[in-house]
Amino acid sequence: MKKIIKTVKLIALLSIVSSHVAFAQQLDGTHFKPYSNKWKMYSVDKDGKETLFRIWTDYAQIIDLDGKTYVSRIQELYDAEMHLQDLWSNLFEKESLVPYRATQFRTSGDYQYFEFDKTSVATKVQTGTTAPADNTFETGSQTYDWTLYGILLSGVDFKKGNTTTLPIFIPQAPNGKGSLRITVEDQETVKDDQGREHKTWRVSTSFGLTFWLTKEAPYVIQLTLPTQGGGYNIWRMF
16 A cells, blocks of 8 residues: 555656646746837948848737637838838737747748648748649647747746757758757847847847847847858847
8 A cells, every 4th residue: 555655646746747847848928918129130240340231020919819819920021221021920829829820921922821730830832933832741749930039939937047948840850840949048238229228138049049038028129140251140129
């Protein structure tokens, strides 16, 4: 009987530990509120010279569908002369940041469409004059939408040294499933493109992008990505 009791207690303990591990891997979107944001994107060479070459806009609203609360997010990409190049839209569950769908439309006529399920992602891609290509990736488990970038990372627990690995959808992977390693490095005050100061958390990723984030709208204040030749690209909120 004592062995049975010990076994039951051990199973219960393992269940508690497992539930906490599973919870620790989940993103928290309870902080999310409607917002609008915009960045100027600069190319910076190895000598520190900055050249403006793109402008991004980003905004989101909260919507209720079939008893669930979602975030609808629209992102537009312009060149330096404000000619529209790309339009992204994302729909995801507010509380968990679990994705429902994502689309990308280009002024060239090309587009990508992703619809997420618990174990798969259905896609439709149009490139040039070829017929749209349909495909379904069997990921085997839920994946996150990396096209959300910093918005997705705002759901991480901002605690110095915290490291999280998320399963994300990557069309180039054999089954569409990849891993994104996220590290919360430290708190840092940065200036936006108008010289205003913002208290942020610096968060790095295994894909080279580094973000300066807050838990309050508009969430993404700045991000950088290294480029060849010792330079980098930088997005600054303005």
